[in-house]
Amino acid sequence: MELVKIAHISDLHFGTDNQQPDDVGAWTRGPAAEQPFQRADISNCFSILAQGLYSLTVPFPLPNFTYIIAWKPPAARKLPEAQRFEGAAGKNGQTFAKVFFEALKGTELESYLPHVSLYVPAGQRLRRVGHLPDTDSSSAMPAEYLELGEAQPVMTRAWWGEVPVREQRDTDSRDNLRQLGFLDAETALIALPVRVDLTGETMQPWGVVRLGLMGKDPKAYTLLQAENGNVLRQVLLQPMLKLLAEAGLKDRPGTA
Numbered sequence: 221m222e223l224v225k226i227a228h229i230s231d232l233h234f235g236t237d238n239q240q241p242d243d244v245g246a247w248t249r250g251p252a253a254e255q256p257f258q259r260a261d262i263s264n265c266f267s268i269l270a271q272g273l274y275s276l277t278v279p280f281p282l283p284n285f286t287y288i289i290a291w292k293p294p295a296a297r298k299l300p301e302a303q304r305f306e307g308a309a310g311k312n313g314q315t316f317a318k319v320f321f322e323a324l325k326g327t328e329l330e331s332y333l334p335h336v337s338l339y340v341p342a343g344q345r346l347r348r349v350g351h352l353p354d355t356d357s358s359s360a361m362p363a364e365y366l367e368l369g370e371a372q373p374v375m376t377r378a379w380w381g382e383v384p385v386r387e388q389r390d391t392d393s394r395d396n397l398r399q400l401g402f403l404d405a406e407t408a409l410i411a412l413p414v415r416v417d418l419t420g421e422t423m424q425p426w427g428v429v430r431l432g433l434m435g436k437d438p439k440a441y442t443l444l445q446a447e448n449g450n451v452l453r454q455v456l457l458q459p460m461l462k463l464l465a466e467a468g469l470k471d472r473p474g475t476a
Contacts, residue, residue: 223276223277223281223287224275224276224277224278225275225276225277225289227273227275227276243291243292244268244274244292245263245266245289245290246262246263246265246289246290247262247287247288247289247290248262248285248286248287248288249285250282250284250285256286256288262276262278265277265278265279274289276289301426301469302424302425305340305426305427305467306341306427308468309350309426310340310349312467313338313340313350314349314350314351314352315466316350316463316466316467317336317338317350317351318352319459319463320336320338320460320462321334321336321353323463324336324459327455328437328443328455329431329433329443329455331437332407332408332433332434332437333433333434333435334431334432334433335351335353335361335403335406335431335432335434336350336352336429336431337350337352337361337362337429337430337432338350338351338427338430338463339366339375339427339428339429339430340426341424341427342365344367344368345365345367346368346375346379346428347364347365348362348363348364348365348366360403362401362403362430366401371399373386374400374401374409374410374430375411375428375430377411378412378413378425378428378429378430379413381413381415381425382413383410383411383412383413383449383452383453383456384409384410385444385446385452386400386408386409387407388402388407405434406432406434407433407434407435407436408433410430410431410433410444410452410456411428411430411431412428412431412456413425413428414429414463443455
């Protein structure tokens with residue numbers, strides 16, 4: 221059975237009207253592979269049909285293999301407002317985190333006694349500039365600097381614009397949870413991008429808010445399920461808008 225894939229990639233996804241042949245290609249991933257990889261025989265099945273239009277035709281696809289058309293994403297655009305927010309958060313990050321923390325009171329998440337941390341970009345890493353509740357113990361706070369990538373999947377996905385939730389699982393060891401960024405006594409992590417989207421185009425978040433939840437309140441538990449993602453976003457929207465207002469951005473539309 222032949223596999224045929226067609227992809228139309230607009231200029232918006234490239235961030236340029238000058239797409240190059242090497243910007244798009246075919247990849248595959250087998251059942252034992254963690255990451256996709258390229259193979260010559262699969263690359264030979266890839267065709268450029270027209271500007272922005274591509275096809276992948278695999279005559280004999282292997283069972284349990286995934287075949288992918290992939291392209292280089294556009295470089296994230298940093299707005300001037302983002303730079304101003306980063307500067308303000310560097311000076312007032314603790315205040316911004318406190319505003320978010322206080323705004324969670326009265327919501328379903330209050331019963332989880334959450335840790336709230338605010339991170340802003342620092343080169344290829346994220347730097348913590350605020351954390352609530354106040355503590356003098358470094359072990360009761362997440363790391364000051366976080367490397368983006370596989371080692372920090374929750375924070376990295378938020379940096380990509382998602383609102384990921386990672387609950388503690390019965391199969392998780394304490395070492396595994398620490399590697400994922402959990403603090404002792406935390407049972408779930410939520411992260412969300414700090415971002416004001418004015419155009420709908422790709423843009424880099426201004427920072428990331430990390431929520432470390434403790435306990436398992438049955439009423440709040442349903443919020444963490446994937447099917448309730450939109451409800452969770454609504455709960456987090458007002459705290460985010462209050463944080464942005466504290467940063468002097470209250471008149472701009474916000475997305476979390």
